[in-house]
Amino acid sequence: MTGFLLRRLGGAALVLLALTALLYAIFYVAPGDVAQIACGPRCSPAQVAQVTEQLRLDDPVYVQYAHFLQGIVAGRDFSTGTGTEHCAMPCLGVSYQSDQQVTQLILAKLPVTGSLVIGAFAGWLLLGVGTGVLSAWRRGRLTERVLTWLTLAGSATPVFVIGLLLIIVFCSTLQWLPAPSYVPFTENPEQWAWGLLLPWTSLALIESAKYARLTRSAMLETLAEDHVRTFRAYGVGERAIIGRHALRGAVAPVIALSALDFGSMFGGAVLTESLFGIPGIGRELVHAVKVVDLPVVVGMVLVTGFFVVLANAVADLLYALADRRVVLS
């Protein structure tokens, strides 16, 4: 088990390394003069040259990349003008645009995106698995047909359409809810929850469709298996067969998919964050790309990529734990 984890993490490190190198390469050829942007468009060429030097943008791209890697493993020092500031390892560099350490920027954004993801995650898991179980149990009946159509509709709706509709209905028309916004949990837990209610709901509604389908199909697949026939032949009731045997078959795939979704949501909730104006990682990332803030982009992609890769490994691990028939390799 430990060996498996180590191997996976080693592979993950390689993947992330390649990913960051790729980003450096892409941004190297991207248009937009970073120094000019950092300095402001009314900077004189001489000032731009100074900024270029200060940001070390005159170094060849591989040297810049090497500095970046050095920061991750050993930390780096940055000049503040009056002195130096130490950026402790793992140092992801300092933003070209705001002089903030990327690590701190990300740490500040993580709770925001984390709040969004965790709530939505709980929502879609409950809703999705619940719907899946219900439609597997009521298979062949009206309930299942209705649920199947609802699920299809859910998977056919872009999150920004659902989100917009929810805002229109609950904020504008009915005025039951305040406009969605982010208030830190530590500041006011109640407002935190109210502010995130619609984003959670939108994400949960969309994502739960997947889980409903997955749960239902995994359960139906199990129900068609021989061992279910065994328990039927021994007089075990339908409720126990659904709740104990069929559901058990859905646990592994649901857990695995949850881990994947949970991981990818940290960088993948861009749309939701944009739509609801939640200042999380995704929105910050889009902004950083637009202003060619390479350290922020690379740092955030690294972190979100890390979540994805980690989620992949965790998904495999959980799958294996949940499904003891699988041998880790």
Add this chain to the structure above:
Amino acid sequence: MRQPSVISRRVAASTAVLVLAAGVAACGPEDSKGAAGTSGAEGKPQKGGTLTVLNSNPQQDFDPARLYTSGGGNVPSLVFRTLTTRNREDGAEGAKVVPDLATDLGTPSKDATVWTYTLKDGLKYEDGTAITSADIKYGIERSFAAELSGGAPYLRDWLIGGADYQGPYKDKKGLDSIEVPDEKTIVFHLNKPEGEFPFLATQTQTTPVPQAKDTGTKYEEHPVSSGPYKVVTNENDGERIVLERNPHWSAETDEERKAYPDRIDVRSGLDSAVINQRLSASQGADAAAVTTDTNLGPAELAKVGSDKKLAARVGTGHFGYTNYIAFNPKVKPFDDPKVRQAISYAVDRTSIVNAAGGSSLAEPATTFLPERDSFGHTPYDHFPAGKTGDAAKAKELLKEAGHADGLTITLTHSNDKDFETSPEIATAIQAALKKAGITVKLQGLESNDYSDTIHSAKKEPGFFLAHWGADWPSGGPFLAPIFDGRQIVEDGANFNTGFLNDPAVNKEIDEINKITDLKAAAARWGALDEKIGEQALTVPLFHPVYKRLYGEDVKNIVISDWTGVLDVSQVAVK
């Protein structure tokens, strides 16, 4: 904040609302002109309470050296006092410059190349120590450091030795052209006459910074206050800022800042739709809220317009700003004045104004200078296109220019959804020019690429959308960067997009700069604008109008023509 464009930064800083000068269809019903404090909620403004500021852009730069703001900014001006500042009055009065830390607007030498300021008595920082002229000199010097870039270019361009100075971190000797003969006096030596130096002295770079407290790029986390409030919280790179009263600030030395609220709570990183929604709902703390960077969009305006109560809480303001078509005469066929004139005739300003948000948010423009007296606005319309364009006249000119069979050209614009250089405006021009037989292809660029391209002498396209805003309400910073031949930058950011290098124009600019009587200078700028306009190097399209909501409890609304935005130093919430 460091944004990709100066202009958009300016827009962000400028917000406002106001009551407006005649001729403008103001949406809000506030009464104009009266003494400050008549608009907004009922009752006399009182001290106390917390003012909430809901913004979309975090105050990422809170260092006076890095700020590029007109008149010292809005929230920053609560913390930073400057040598001079803008007059905190409604409308045209507000476009005047008044003393702040200094006793007067400065004493110029005869040719306006040397400016001397004397500080008021009793000026103190938030820690109670005295503000000295050396601190102001240091504050200006550090704005030359590459680490703290971001400010306007004037100090560098005007001060003797400014072009080569690299700031106090690299060059400990300092800048010789700023003298501090004693603790109260500061003298600036300029390399050419500049009658508008008092305007420049409003910028945050003239804020005093005690050298002992300077922490370089970290200074913005807690800049030392010279104004009525000090920073008590600055989280997430300016996303949340809380200001509280600075006990060492004395109202007696500051006639401009009213500082009614006890506390200012700035929350940014919010979506503009959320801001407007919260302001219109005006519930809880939001009743005492304003925004300093979020306008009402066309759709929101449409909604607000149908609600009388809400409409009463909309402030309208004007900021010196022009959106225009720019030509590069080095590129064919725009080298031919007849082609440029033909296009000037063909534009449909009604469609363009609609695309920019409708007549409440944009006013059609035929002059390059904004329609405010302080700019010396002189009305003219050299190529009258009427409301929707004069296609016949345009065709005639094209025929004369040898393009009887029509013309195919490319219009470069940005992809930003800013209602300024955005695709909708470009498409409106495309549609109008089609009637004159001109086929327009659109080239939309991402914002960085766009600003890179149009401000590069080498890459500049022939036909593109541009905009310009005033660094202060005068013709100088409006015309000189665009039309002064000596400001053409071959290998950096160039704003003289028409590459105009007319000795007569250059000479007139120099002449006006010598005038220290700002009113007299304004008239000369207006005349110069009219004259340059004949060359059809630009086609002025429209001047934007700002509309902003504020909360129910907000009183004493002041919106000057300088910033066009509600002044947070004047509002009260009690």
Add this chain to the structure above:
Amino acid sequence: MSEALLVQEAGAAPAVAPASGARLFLRRLRAQRAASAAALVVLLLVLVALAAPLLTALAGQDPNAYHPDLVDSAAGGVPIGSFGGISGEHWLGVEPGTGRDLFARIVYGARVSLGVALVATVLQIALGLVIGLAAALGSRGVDQVLGRITDINVALPVMVIALALLAIVPESFPRPVLIALVIGGIGWSGTSKIVRAQALALKSLDFVAAARLSGRGKWSIARRELLPSLAAPVITYAALAFPTNIIVEAALSFLGVGIKPPTPSWGQMLTEADTWYQAAPTYLLIPAGLLFVTVLALTVLGEGVRTALDPRAASRLGVGTGTAKEGAA
């Protein structure tokens, strides 16, 4: 729907399934009522997209013509008249601000939405097939390298890469093609995973061994023995990925990195309509509704395709599952 789920669903079909000709496939598809209805809707949409110039000519409208007289300029440009300015001339009303005809824009938008998604899907499938086959049939080393590349591909934040690429590629490059290339170029890993897994499963089957014994080479076997059997899962994957790609295109446009104005696309119309939901609700509801219907119809059709290609599901339909009696053991 997430890629993981797509992989799971499309890959669920057994490697060895009875041959089914196109005619049988169509019969099985027709046997499903919902899928038939969905196919009709899709067909209608495709026709509308193809006949866009004809339809707009019929309506007497141009998607890019401004009508300043149809909007209330002082009120932010809200369309004059009820329901967003719906009239005999403007069947679906006009766009706020510009007064452009919405019917014409919707119809032209269909071209973009469907076209981009189609090209992207084809590209995804083609890339996935090549990479998946190479991984399954190549040496161990090739498989591992391609596996790592697939991992990187999975960890790539789609939006960021799209943003970066859209910024780099010269303006002269046709934007819809570029978007299709970006979506297709990033989204191939699902197909490649299915293809690899299925090809590996097929490779171990006796008929492949028999082909080897006939003296055939590796690639000849891949073409003659594997490709025909890969068709079912790949077509299923494509059918389910197609609606997803429509959503992705709309999402990119929604974030402002998609199709550029004045070319209309549904996602981009939604972005602009975003703020107008109170003042001009039809402007939002029409593209949102169409997007929903399109994606739903395509999803239902995709499900139908899956069922028609899945012999187990097909047997439930009772169409064309007759097998010789003796072999039924």
Add this chain to the structure above:
Amino acid sequence: MTTRDPLVEVSGLTVDFGPVRAVDGLSFTLEAGGALGVVGESGSGKSASAYALLGLHRGTGARVGGSVRVAGTDVNTADDRELRALRGAGAAMVFQDPLSSLDPYYPVGDQIAEVYRVHRPVSRKAARARAVEVLDRVGIPDAARRSRLRPHEFSGGMRQRALIAMALACEPGLLIADEPTTALDVTVQAQILDLLHDLRHETGMGLLLVTHDVGVAAESVDEVLVMRHGKEVERGPVARVLGAPREPYTKELLAAVPRVETRRVVPVPPQRVAEDEAPLLEAVGLRREFGRGSGRVAAVDGVSLTVHAGRTLGIVGESGSGKTTLGRMLVRLLDPTAGRLRYGGREIGSLPEKELRSFRRDLQMVFQDPVASLNPRRSVGESVADPLRAAGESDEGRIRDRVGELLERVGLDPGRYERYPHEFSGGQRQRVGIARALAAGPKLIVCDEPVSALDVTTQAQVVELLSELQRELGIGLVFIAHDLAVVRQVSDEVAVMRRGVIVEQGSADAVYADPQDPYTRQLLAAVPALDPGLAAARRTARKELARA
């Protein structure tokens, strides 16, 4: 069950799956404590009948008619609750595939306990204790510990024992066993049959055994019922039916059953092999390893053998003995890890794929699974034509003619060139596979379990076809199978494999008549006999062997 009522009473039972009538008017009775074997080939309706006894068709869409009474319950009219009470408690069922018949996620003991608690109001703990008790009863060593393991941690035989334990848990009056040993090796099969035999005698429960294997029935039941096409063909005491069948079908069936006593029918003229004749294929010390690092195992561990033209080498062994790996190495579908392989005197064991091309068509293979061995998406004609095309033939007419000839030769209608595999029966598909092998013009064919997936009557036909072809074409055959009787029928020489090595090799008669290796003897003793008397004798022999 103290009444005189029979344990099972079935009359006029019909089961319809859609338009197909699987069981057509079946009637029989089984007295308490009796044992009935239901024998038939695939599709005869024997399993469908067994399922009907527990009402397992309910809710599946199948229509059941007639009447079924089991242990006093009228199965077809009982409500769900009554039916559940019958299932497991009144009558319990043991299924064919013990791995898939248990829930893979729960420990075996828990599963038995779950079933027990459905019928007995006891605590969880008591149920678990009962599970351990019955596991112990069916001969699972260290039952308390093993009850906490999941099914995949059990061997095949232990899993089947666990299933039987589950059946025993509630002490049912009737045990229904549906092909309980089909998935098992012959030696394990013998153990399970012995267990069933012992249990029946100890507990006095009735047994209904469904099987395709006449031998298995002969070992275990008192009475036998032969089924075909859903109908009863013949019923009677096992000794009578198997010893003196009355119905032609029963006779045909019995005739087709390969018997380990039956020698190869040597064709005329008998093939003579000169001692000095060079072998067609010779393997020396062949070895093949799988896995890497510590998980490395040798599937074939140093095997040497020779194959001569016109003669058949039979390779017999249980699952996991390495016989399939060996077969694949012989035709170079697998690369040997070590050892030499000479074909026609030339070393081909280490030839790279490219140089191997010219030998490929000489060495062909016929595969076990008639489903997987033909590409389902290509017509059978195309599959058969494949070796011809690969050989460079491009004239469509000639290809068609040749494929037609080959199809005809293996007994198929040449007009079915364009048909797809799923339109053929298993035996027909196997014929197509043979035609494809012949199309290459081979010198040697390795047949890997070519008949194990087929019914006995079909089996006999395919075996016959192979013999004919060998006679006609003089090719060398390697015949790999787990079924000792089939191997004896076709082989000149026989090699017995176990755990990757050949434990005994020699002429077929010598090995079968006088086995030297104890494993060979064990194998032969495990073969079910058709004669109940002989079966009893073998059972005793097995017990002695086990004791030894």
